[in-house]
Amino acid sequence: MLYFSRLKIISIIVFCFSLIFFSISNFINNEDFFLKKKVNLGLDLQGGSYLLLEVDKNPVINQTLQSKLTQVRNYFKKKEIKTFDYKLGKQKVLFKSNTNDQEKILELFKNDNELNPYFDVYKSNQYNVELIDNIFELTLTKYGIIEIEQSLLDQAIEIVRKRVDEVGTNEPSITKSGSNRIAVELPGLDNPDRIKSLLGRTANLTFRFVTQNTDASFGSEKLKDLDTGEELNVSKRIIISGDNLIDAKPQMDNINNETVVSFTLDRLGARKFGRATKNGIGKQLAIVLDNQIISAPVIRDVIASGSGQISGGFTFQSATDLALLLRSGALPAPLDIIEERTVGPDLGEDSIKAGVLSLIIGFILVILYMIYKYRLFGLISNFALIINLFMLLGFLTIFEATLTLPGIAGIILTVGMAVDANVLIFERIKEELKKEKNKVIAFDNGYTLSRTAILDANITTIIAALILFVFGSGPVKGFSVTLSIGILTTLFSVYYIARLLTSLYVIKNKNNKVTIK
Amino acid sequence: MTGKYLFNKYYNLSNIISLILFIMSIFFLTFKGLNYGVDFKGGTLIELRSDNTNYKTEDIRGAFNKLNLDDLSVKKFGAEGDYVIKFKRSDLNEPDFIKNLKNDLDNYLEDYSFRRVENVGPKVSAELLQDGVTSIAIALAAMLIYIWFRFEWQFSIGAIVAIFHDVIITLGIFSLLSLEINLSIVAAVLTIVGYSMNDTVVIFDRVRENLKKYADIKIFDLTNLSINETLSRTLITSVTTLLALLSIFFFGGEILKGFSFAMILGVILGTYSSIFIANPVLVYFKVSQKTLIKEED
Numbered sequence: 036m037l038y039f040s041r042l043k044i045i046s047i048i049v050f051c052f053s054l055i056f057f058s059i060s061n062f063i064n065n066e067d068f069f070l071k072k073k074v075n076l077g078l079d080l081q082g083g084s085y086l087l088l089e090v091d092k093n094p095v096i097n098q099t100l101q102s103k104l105t106q107v108r109n110y111f112k113k114k115e116i117k118t119f120d121y122k123l124g125k126q127k128v129l130f131k132s133n134t135n136d137q138e139k140i141l142e143l144f145k146n147d148n149e150l151n152p153y154f155d156v157y158k159s160n161q162y163n164v165e166l167i168d169n170i171f172e173l174t175l176t177k178y179g180i181i182e183i184e185q186s187l188l189d190q191a192i193e194i195v196r197k198r199v200d201e202v203g204t205n206e207p208s209i210t211k212s213g214s215n216r217i218a219v220e221l222p223g224l225d226n227p228d229r230i231k232s233l234l235g236r237t238a239n240l241t242f243r244f245v246t247q248n249t250d251a252s253f254g255s256e257k258l259k260d261l262d263t264g265e266e267l268n269v270s271k272r273i274i275i276s277g278d279n280l281i282d283a284k285p286q287m288d289n290i291n292n293e294t295v296v297s298f299t300l301d302r303l304g305a306r307k308f309g310r311a312t313k314n315g316i317g318k319q320l321a322i323v324l325d326n327q328i329i330s331a332p333v334i335r336d337v338i339a340s341g342s343g344q345i346s347g348g349f350t351f352q353s354a355t356d357l358a359l360l361l362r363s364g365a366l367p368a369p370l371d372i373i374e375e376r377t378v379g380p381d382l383g384e385d386s387i388k389a390g391v392l393s394l395i396i397g398f399i400l401v402i403l404y405m406i407y408k409y410r411l412f413g414l415i416s417n418f419a420l421i422i423n424l425f426m427l428l429g430f431l432t433i434f435e436a437t438l439t440l441p442g443i444a445g446i447i448l449t450v451g452m453a454v455d456a457n458v459l460i461f462e463r464i465k466e467e468l469k470k471e472k473n474k475v476i477a478f479d480n481g482y483t484l485s486r487t488a489i490l491d492a493n494i495t496t497i498i499a500a501l502i503l504f505v506f507g508s509g510p511v512k513g514f515s516v517t518l519s520i521g522i523l524t525t526l527f528s529v530y531y532i533a534r535l536l537t538s539l540y541v542i543k544n545k546n547n548k549v550t551i552k
Numbered sequence: 553m554t555g556k557y558l559f560n561k562y563y564n565l566s567n568i569i570s571l572i573l574f575i576m577s578i579f580f581l582t583f584k585g586l587n588y589g590v591d592f593k594g595g596t597l598i599e600l601r602s603d604n605t606n607y608k609t610e611d612i613r614g615a616f617n618k619l620n621l622d623d624l625s626v627k628k629f630g631a632e633g634d635y636v637i638k639f640k641r642s643d644l645n646e647p648d649f650i651k652n653l654k655n656d657l658d659n660y661l662e663d664y665s666f667r668r669v670e671n672v673g674p675k676v677s678a679e680l681l682q683d684g685v686t687s688i689a690i691a692l693a694a695m696l697i698y699i700w701f702r703f704e705w706q707f708s709i710g711a712i713v714a715i716f717h718d719v720i721i722t723l724g725i726f727s728l729l730s731l732e733i734n735l736s737i738v739a740a741v742l743t744i745v746g747y748s749m750n751d752t753v754v755i756f757d758r759v760r761e762n763l764k765k766y767a768d769i770k771i772f773d774l775t776n777l778s779i780n781e782t783l784s785r786t787l788i789t790s791v792t793t794l795l796a797l798l799s800i801f802f803f804g805g806e807i808l809k810g811f812s813f814a815m816i817l818g819v820i821l822g823t824y825s826s827i828f829i830a831n832p833v834l835v836y837f838k839v840s841q842k843t844l845i846k847e848e849d
Contacts, residue, residue: 079807089675235647371673373675374671374672375670376669376671377669382668389804397800404792444808444812448743451793454788454789455789455792455793466781484761492753495695495749495750496750499695499743502690502691503691503739506686510735511738511739514739
């Protein structure tokens with residue numbers, strides 16, 4: 036195992052140098068440098084905010100079932116099958132039919148794609164139908180719910196992205212997490228209050244008339260007026276909604292000297308708004324945001340231009356936020372913030388300092404100890420260790436991995452454990468030197484005989500690291516990344532760098548005295 | 553020919569001591585339990601720094617006490633003026649919570665800032681705990697299978713008993729000292745599993761080699777010989793790993809303290825158990841030269 040062909044030596048050198056080259060790009064601040072890749076710092080090191088949002092799917096499921104109820108009723112009316120007693124149960128739609136129609140209804144639910152869509156991908160229908168005590172129970176299947184979740188998540192993530200982008204934070208990362216969650220990472224943001232309050236609102240805007248008539252055909256509901264604090268009876272009929280808005284911005288109203296949000300409607304919205312204001316002169320028009328009335332002005336004139344103003348005792352900040360919410364659109368479902376982690380930039384900086392300091396100290400201690408234990412071979416092992424660290428950093432750079440505080444701990448641990456393989460080899464060589472006169476053979480045996488132990492030992496550590504990678508979250512994942520890459524670079528540095536140097540030394544001193552202390 | 557030091561003389565004694573420690577640890581884990589951090593228990597953690605050096609822990613605690621928070625704990629955290637405050641919150645979905653908290657706190661404290669805020673909802677914390685437990689269980693199972701694959705089943709049991717010993721006693725000490733269990737402790741435990749395994753495997757590898765080499769040495773002495781032959785490696789690696797870990801413990805900052813402490817315990821226990829736990833198991837199972845031959849047929 037001591038022989039290296041010239042080609043091999045050259046490849047090793049080229050490989051090491053290219054990784055060292057990659058690692059160095061982290062220390063150079065030259066924009067023209069053709070390699071701009073760098074190791075990303077985790078939020079715990081550079082400071083920033085992490086939010087995990089969960090889409091609350093239940094309101095949407097209820098809505099879906101509500102409209103399904105109407106659809107099913109109309110469907111059977113068209114088919115001239117008598118169905119009745121429609122009810123919305125908990126996560127289900129209930130209805131009855133005449134007994135002799137029951138078979139037919141079940142058959143239709145099985146086969147008619149219009150009534151119960153079939154998803155090829157899942158090999159499943161959207162709804163499940165059961166007949167219990169002569170009552171039909173319509174529930175969403177597992178895949179029906181997944182379908183809803185997915186489209187919800189897709190819509191929600193778009194809106195979240197728009198809102199975060201509008202605030203203008205530095206390189207935000209917004210990703211799906213699981214089937215119903217969104218992870219938002221905001222580097223450099225040490226106070227996420229504003230983002231949180233922006234994401235915490237659905238921003239469902241509607242314009243509806245205030246009505247005295249409690250049993251109007253569309254129904255009405257009592258809503259609270261945020262401005263005056265009184266409760267108003269508002270019709271459920273929606274004149275225009277946030278979907279009709281094409282722009283919104285905060286503005287200073289010079290007449291009343293207050294901040295307002297001015298908006299522009301699309302063509303359809305403008306037409307509807309014009310008609311409503313024409314018919315409703317003298318009536319109160321409620322501007323409802325997330326089931327709360329912002330203001331309810333009395334219509335004095337026809338508004339046909341398709342633009343208007345919302346006033347409601349805004350500060351400039353709250354008007355700006357409302358305009359932003361209206362521009363980005365309404366969330367399809369409420370979002371719950373289920374996890375939040377914020378690290379201030381100064382703490383991140385302190386963590387980097389402490390991490391680097393402990394790395395340097397740990398490194399020096401290990402290096403001194405190895406020289407003390409093995410002299411020249413300690414030096415060889417230390418040289419391999421240094422190259423090892425650069426290679427580790429080089430790989431992290433190539434993969435643009437994220438370095439976290441536990442990740443730094445993983446690197447330091449690598450320093451401590453990396454010498455293990457060399458120790459195993461050197462100890463074995465010592466044993467072999469006692470038995471074998473020919474030094475080259477003794478060294479060769481030392482390498483060969485220690486190999487299985489080294490592989491077994493490192494594979495077990497890699498198994499632990501990989502499991503941590505799969506199950507770990509956040510910063511801890513960074514630990515498993517540095518630890519696993521560290522093991523690989525360690526094996527390389529031991530078997531190619533340290534072994535190469537050892538072999539060069541041993542072959543040169545074939546006939547002199549060679550000892551490992 | 554059994555090696556310079558007679559470790560095998562102490563197999564029984566060390567096993568009794570380990571058993572006592574193990575039972576005590578189980579006792580603590582059952583009756584005292586672990587001190588879960590917000591990662592696993594849910595709630596809010598705030599790291600606060602105050603530039604006002606006149607404040608004492610009681611002043612900070614007093615100020616937070618006035619805010620009517622559930623399950624409040626206030627502790628010093630590393631450097632002078634740094635504190636960690638933890639409390640429970642029923643509703644995470646109040647976007648202005650921290651803002652309001654700061655406003656209220658301004659009445660009682662000055663010259664302070666929040667350096668770190670962590671809110672973990674009950675759902676997430678339950679999942680994180682489950683993931684942590686699952687990952688440790690899978691790691692143990694994977695190790696068991698790997699060793700079974702590479703060695704004989706007796707070796708596999710020996711290694712697993714040793715790892716269990718290390719993990720349970722480490723957690724027992726965490727329970728005894730009421731040290732916080734958070735995500736990084738799970739990482740530490742998994743690394744301990746890897747390290748302890750690593751140590752055991754090196755000795756086992758030598759035991760297997762010696763079983764093939766010496767037909768006439770009984771397993772009791774053979775394990776001792778193997779331990780001796782690999783002893784300097786075991787010690788040197790433990791020392792370098794401990795040097796690195798001590799460096800993290802003393803200089804790596806407060807956040808890594810728990811992690812490095814768990815690792816230091818684990819490395820010491822792992823080194824001990826690979827000698828005094830894993831090897832006696834081979835003796836109890838009467839592993840012999842035949843064990844290997846049978847397998848090769």
